[in-house]
Amino acid sequence: MSRRITFIQAVREAFQEEMRRDGSIIILGEDVRKGVFATTSKLVDEFGPERVINTPIAESAIVGAAIGAAMTGLRPVVQIMFSDFTYMAMEMIANQAGQWHYISDGVLKTPMVIETPGGARGGAGYGHSQSVEATFIHPPGLKVVAASTPYDAKGLLKSAIRDDNPVLFFEHRRLLTQRGETPQEEYTIPLGRADIKRKGTDVTVVAYSASIPKALIAAERLSQQGIEVEVVDPRTLVPLDKETIFASLQKTYHLVVVEEGRRRGGFGAELAAIAVEEWFDYLDAPVQRLGGLDAPLPYSPVLETACLPSADDIVHAVLRSLGQEV
Amino acid sequence: MALDHDTLKDLYRKMVTVRLLEKRVEQLVMAARIPCSGHFGLGQEAVGVGVCGPLRKEDYLFGTHRGFAEYIGKGMTPAEILTEYYGKATSLSRGRLGQHLLKPEIGVMPLPSSLGSEFGMAVGAALSSKLRGSGRVTVNLFGEGTAGQSDFGPALEMASLWRLPLIFVCNNNQYVELAHYREVVATEDIAPRAGAYGVPYEIVDGNDITLVYQATERAASRARQGGGPTFLEFKTYRRCTHYTGDPGGYQPKEEIAAWAQKDPIDRCRRLMMAQGLWTAADEQAMLEAVSAEIEAAVQFAEESPYPDVSTIYEHIYA
Ligand SMILES: Cc1ncc(C[n+]2csc(CCOP(=O)(O)OP(=O)(O)O)c2C)c(N)n1
Ligand SMILES: [Mg+2]
Numbered sequence: 001m002s003r004r005i006t007f008i009q010a011v012r013e014a015f016q017e018e019m020r021r022d023g024s025i026i027i028l029g030e031d032v033r034k035g036v037f038a039t040t041s042k043l044v045d046e047f048g049p050e051r052v053i054n055t056p057i058a059e060s061a062i063v064g065a066a067i068g069a070a071m072t073g074l075r076p077v078v079q080i081m082f083s084d085f086t087y088m089a090m091e092m093i094a095n096q097a098g099q100w101h102y103i104s105d106g107v108l109k110t111p112m113v114i115e116t117p118g119g120a121r122g123g124a125g126y127g128h129s130q131s132v133e134a135t136f137i138h139p140p141g142l143k144v145v146a147a148s149t150p151y152d153a154k155g156l157l158k159s160a161i162r163d164d165n166p167v168l169f170f171e172h173r174r175l176l177t178q179r180g181e182t183p184q185e186e187y188t189i190p191l192g193r194a195d196i197k198r199k200g201t202d203v204t205v206v207a208y209s210a211s212i213p214k215a216l217i218a219a220e221r222l223s224q225q226g227i228e229v230e231v232v233d234p235r236t237l238v239p240l241d242k243e244t245i246f247a248s249l250q251k252t253y254h255l256v257v258v259e260e261g262r263r264r265g266g267f268g269a270e271l272a273a274i275a276v277e278e279w280f281d282y283l284d285a286p287v288q289r290l291g292g293l294d295a296p297l298p299y300s301p302v303l304e305t306a307c308l309p310s311a312d313d314i315v316h317a318v319l320r321s322l323g324q325e326v
Numbered sequence: 327m328a329l330d331h332d333t334l335k336d337l338y339r340k341m342v343t344v345r346l347l348e349k350r351v352e353q354l355v356m357a358a359r360i361p362c363s364g365h366f367g368l369g370q371e372a373v374g375v376g377v378c379g380p381l382r383k384e385d386y387l388f389g390t391h392r393g394f395a396e397y398i399g400k401g402m403t404p405a406e407i408l409t410e411y412y413g414k415a416t417s418l419s420r421g422r423l424g425q426h427l428l429k430p431e432i433g434v435m436p437l438p439s440s441l442g443s444e445f446g447m448a449v450g451a452a453l454s455s456k457l458r459g460s461g462r463v464t465v466n467l468f469g470e471g472t473a474g475q476s477d478f479g480p481a482l483e484m485a486s487l488w489r490l491p492l493i494f495v496c497n498n499n500q501y502v503e504l505a506h507y508r509e510v511v512a513t514e515d516i517a518p519r520a521g522a523y524g525v526p527y528e529i530v531d532g533n534d535i536t537l538v539y540q541a542t543e544r545a546a547s548r549a550r551q552g553g554g555p556t557f558l559e560f561k562t563y564r565r566c567t568h569y570t571g572d573p574g575g576y577q578p579k580e581e582i583a584a585w586a587q588k589d590p591i592d593r594c595r596r597l598m599m600a601q602g603l604w605t606a607a608d609e610q611a612m613l614e615a616v617s618a619e620i621e622a623a624v625q626f627a628e629e630s631p632y633p634d635v636s637t638i639y640e641h642i643y644a
Binding site: 030031033034036054055056057058060061082084085087088122123124125126127128293294295296298299300301302303306307 | 361362363410413414419421422423424425426438439440441442443471472474475476502503504505509510511572576632633635637638639642
């Protein structure tokens with residue numbers, strides 16, 4: 001049986017099911033009991049204040065506490081209220097969470113999830129709107145998830161919670177209230193497996209999170225012009241399912257990559273580098289890379305929108321890739 | 327000691343401006359005329375307004391996200407605030423800042439999106455005043471929840487070590503978003519933490535504009551005389567919800583009602599009337615003038631154009 005539930009509900013269900021299954025899972029974060037974005041709201045009623053813990057406003061220490069708890073037998077989930085604030089805990093995430101397993105030669109594990117909503121939704125301004133996922137593909141030992149649908153969110157979050165490594169789980173605020181078909185029955189989605197969101201033969205568009213709906217709109221428009229775009233959603237940036245992307249490229253020979261994070265040093269930069277290194281013979285045109293403007297995000301809605309790739313921009317990038325744009 | 331009459335009237339008018347402006351902004355947010363959410367401080371107007379009272383124009387203020395009181399207190403106008411909230415080209419930032427109000431020429435310094443990121447910056451501004459001998463005082467306002475942030479301790483340490491002209495002002499409104507502060511703050515008072523760093527502190531009724539003004543005046547004059555930092559904790563209460571998207575319901579009605587009895591604006595008005603400084607006619611005239619100023623500002627913001635999209639490429643680097 002399947003129902004249409006929101007992204008928020010899907011995430012809450014994943015928490016609920018996992019916390020019922022495993023008593024070592026705790027949730028830590030600012031206002032997680034009532035829950036400003038509601039992914040954790042009311043969990044305290046079922047699991048009690050010892051497992052759903054409101055913390056002081058101290059992102060670095062919250063993540064630090066989760067690392068310590070994870071090393072000693074708990075499986076913490078940290079909620080960082082806006083993903084922009086992961087930067088306040090950068091030391092803990094980049095230097096500590098992802099590194100101890102390796103340098104302890106496998107003795108220490110840090111099974112933890114950082115759940116964090118973010119991205120531009122209009123009206124929140126420079127420090128509550130950024131898409132910072134790509135920042136976390138650089139430090140070692142971290143996994144990075146960025147789901148685009150409620151179905152994916154639930155299945156991936158359950159896997160993230162069960163994973164023995166630190167996983168960053170990004171939620172785009174524009175997607176939080178979107179609904180999607182989600183089965184009633186238990187399921188998980190392994191980290192590191194991409195999903196084809198639309199089949200096509202002419203151009204491969206790799207996009208994730210809130211760029212997926214835009215890529216699908218662009219694909220629809222292009223289809224009316226006789227161009228069939230394949231939309232590939234990696235769903236996890238680390239580990240990256242290169243096989244699925246490569247398989248698509250072997251059909252299309254054209255690659256476009258879209259993200260809302262800033263373009264410079266972004267996910268697209270990484271993917272384009274992989275494409276050039278490993279799939280050079282399957283590129284008929286330069287990789288087209290779309291991303292946010294390399295500037296702070298201005299507040300005014302007209303300006304914010306102009307800093308981010310649109311469905312139109314994706315259409316143009318696909319046409320450029322095919323050499324059909326002057 | 328009472329405040330002089332003109333000062334009191336000025337503070338009163340500013341508090342009323344804050345209250346009416348917040349009400350108006352709330353309506354505009356709910357009507358989706360303003361794209362951001364609003365964080366209001368119903369019942370805590372005396373803190374921001376009172377703290378800015380004894381400051382000079384050139385003194386530095388690092389205010390808060392619930393900060394109409396301090397921004398109006400420091401001299402920003404409703405039109406400056408509204409055009410930012412609307413994201414219009416006529417705003418001081420040409421649509422870039424939104425809620426993060428800024429006006430360096432009157433000492434209004436950055437309001438970081440991330441709570442607590444201002445602690446270090448405020449230390450830097452005070453250090454700069456001291457090294458440049460500018461005589462300027464820096465005020466760093468923050469909530470009791472924000473005192474948990476990681477730069478709080480180091481800021482006190484540096485301010486104390488270097489005897490900086492810095493006033494830490496904790497606006498303790500008893501709520502940290504949707505939680506009562508004692509759920510996430512270990513002690514009833516924040517101020518004694520300053521004592522551990524050798525910074526003198528006072529705990530003051532934040533709903534009494536006279537006391538807020540005078541405590542800040544003492545701290546500012548200490549700072550100007552080279553006496554170093556002071557920590558002030560003002561006890562007050564947020565009678566509204568955390569922000570416009572918060573339906574509330576978690577604050578006990580009796581608690582809200584009890585604090586409504588201690589409303590800082592009512593108290594100030596009663597004081598002025600008792601001193602014979604204020605009449606019902608004065609009140610009426612002032613309300614009309616303030617409302618007219620706000621309505622003119624709303625109209626100006628409404629009619630202003632959005633910024634030109636090409637401006638997004640300007641000022642990425644200096
Ligand atoms: C680093 C960071 N974490 C979380 C938030 C989200 N947030 C906004 S206001 C707020 C509560 C602040 O409480 P307090 O310091 O008491 O100030 P008040 O809102 O009561 O004025 C929180 C957690 C933020 N803006 N920055
Ligand atoms: Mg507070």
